[in-house]
Amino acid sequence: MHKIRVMYVIWSLGLGGAEQVIINLIRGLDRDRFEPMVCCLNEEGAFAGLVKERGVPVFALRKKTGLDLSTIGKIRRLLKEHRVDILHGHLWGGNLWGRLAARAARTPVVVVTEHNVDVWKKWHHKAMDRFLAGWTDKVIVVSQKVKDFYRSEVGLPEDKLVVIYNGIPLPGDPCPVRRQQALKKELGVADGIPVIANIGRLVPAKANHVFIEALRVLLKEGTPFQALIVGDGPLRRRLEEEGRDLVRDGVLCFTGLRQDVSDILDITDIAALSSTREGFSIVVLECMAKGIPFVATNVGGNDEQIIDGQTGFLTEVNDPRALAAAMSRLVKDGRLRRWMGQRARDRLRHHFSLSVMVKQTQDLYRCLLSQILR
Numbered sequence: 001m002h003k004i005r006v007m008y009v010i011w012s013l014g015l016g017g018a019e020q021v022i023i024n025l026i027r028g029l030d031r032d033r034f035e036p037m038v039c040c041l042n043e044e045g046a047f048a049g050l051v052k053e054r055g056v057p058v059f060a061l062r063k064k065t066g067l068d069l070s071t072i073g074k075i076r077r078l079l080k081e082h083r084v085d086i087l088h089g090h091l092w093g094g095n096l097w098g099r100l101a102a103r104a105a106r107t108p109v110v111v112v113t114e115h116n117v118d119v120w121k122k123w124h125h126k127a128m129d130r131f132l133a134g135w136t137d138k139v140i141v142v143s144q145k146v147k148d149f150y151r152s153e154v155g156l157p158e159d160k161l162v163v164i165y166n167g168i169p170l171p172g173d174p175c176p177v178r179r180q181q182a183l184k185k186e187l188g189v190a191d192g193i194p195v196i197a198n199i200g201r202l203v204p205a206k207a208n209h210v211f212i213e214a215l216r217v218l219l220k221e222g223t224p225f226q227a228l229i230v231g232d233g234p235l236r237r238r239l240e241e242e243g244r245d246l247v248r249d250g251v252l253c254f255t256g257l258r259q260d261v262s263d264i265l266d267i268t269d270i271a272a273l274s275s276t277r278e279g280f281s282i283v284v285l286e287c288m289a290k291g292i293p294f295v296a297t298n299v300g301g302n303d304e305q306i307i308d309g310q311t312g313f314l315t316e317v318n319d320p321r322a323l324a325a326a327m328s329r330l331v332k333d334g335r336l337r338r339w340m341g342q343r344a345r346d347r348l349r350h351h352f353s354l355s356v357m358v359k360q361t362q363d364l365y366r367c368l369l370s371q372i373l374r
Contacts, residue, residue, distance in 0.1 A: 003035040004365060005082060009075065009098035010090040012045035013038065013058065015231060015257055016201055017282040018090045018115045019047060021142075021166055021357075026051050028169070028358035034365070039078055041071065041093050046257060063097075075101030085109060086365055092118075092125070099132045109368045113140040116279035117149045117300045126154045133160055137368045140164050140361075142280035143301025162364065165304075167357030168285045170349065174266040183260075183267055187253050193226050194269040194331045199261060199283045202233030207297075210274035210320050212243045212252070217324035218331070219251060225331050226250075230264060232257040265290045269337055270330045276317050278302055288348040291341035295326040305352070311344035 008022045026036050036056050041063045048058045061074050075097060079087065089098035089112040102110045133139065139160050141147040147163050150156045189195055198211045208229060215227050229239070229252065236254070246252035258264060271287040271294045278300030285305065287294050294312035296302045306312040313326035330337050
């Protein structure tokens with residue numbers, strides 16, 4: 001039986017939610033029916049090894065900055081050479097260059113995923129999205145909020161949009177106690193003190209400076225805690241400067257980019273996001289899977305993941321005092337943390353598992369291909 005060849009196109013397989021979606025999809029795809037591959041517009045990225053170890057090829061185009069039209073030809077050649085049935089683009093670059101190349105290669109099915117409420121897009125980005133929708137079979141959106149944005153603000157047709165929530169694999173056992181103790185020593189975490197983790201790329205949309213200011217509020221009120229900012233990005237140096245006093249006081253650690261985030265979650269009691277925009281956060285799902293209650297701003301799909309007051313707390317954007325107040329409740333009340341964590345884990349199992357996301361995506365692939373072959 002001919003396997004359905006799917007090429008995922010993205011900037012790189014670095015740290016980020018969209019990148020994790022591709023990695024998780026590849027983990028879950030039925031390999032008897034599907035043959036995945038990844039095209040990275042730039043470098044392979046730090047997490048490319050997670051798909052290469054599964055026998056999935058990763059092609060790095062090392063695209064030049066700006067309007068590098070040769071990118072279209074490079075992707076087109078890959079599509080033709082590997083007789084790709086479905087191109088699946090992710091994020092602005094992957095969706096733009098991938099669709100242009102798929103049109104040139106006459107790839108049978110074109111799917112893209114929009115991961116965020118992309119308020120940064122200007123009129124010409126939205127115009128291009130509307131134009132390219134004519135060359136797109138389906139636009140997957142990762143939350144109802146993202147769907148509403150692309151329908152009302154960008155102007156994509158309702159029948160082009162389909163909501164498929166992100167999903168992740170259910171975790172196994174926590175890492176060994178010896179490993180947890182080694183991590184705590186490495187990161188300066190004391191036993192018996194609640195750990196608050198802020199995880200993700202250090203970019204403007206994550207508003208990490210608001211999280212840092214919330215930590216200062218906690219420190220001033222005498223609440224015992226230790227905090228981790230896990231990730232890297234263009235704002236890292238500036239944020240390290242802003243949080244220098246907290247690092248000096250021993251309550252904050254910048255870990256940088258880590259490939260052992262799952263282990264770090266095993267020593268985490270509370271997670272927090274201070275974002276100004278989100279689509280459908282993979283980090284929230286990873287914490288739900290580990291039974292960690294979440295404090296997050298009420299943006300994007302966060303309220304579709306977190307039930308306020310039951311699996312975590314939702315706060316307003318750019319309000320460090322509200323963020324601190326919610327974190328303080330969880331720091332001080334271990335019973336509340338455990339209750340919310342269990343409800344979060346149960347919610348993930350029922351609504352946001354990897355098996356659900358993979359099944360819905362595979363069903364969409366097969367449906368679209370069958371329509372072409374009629």
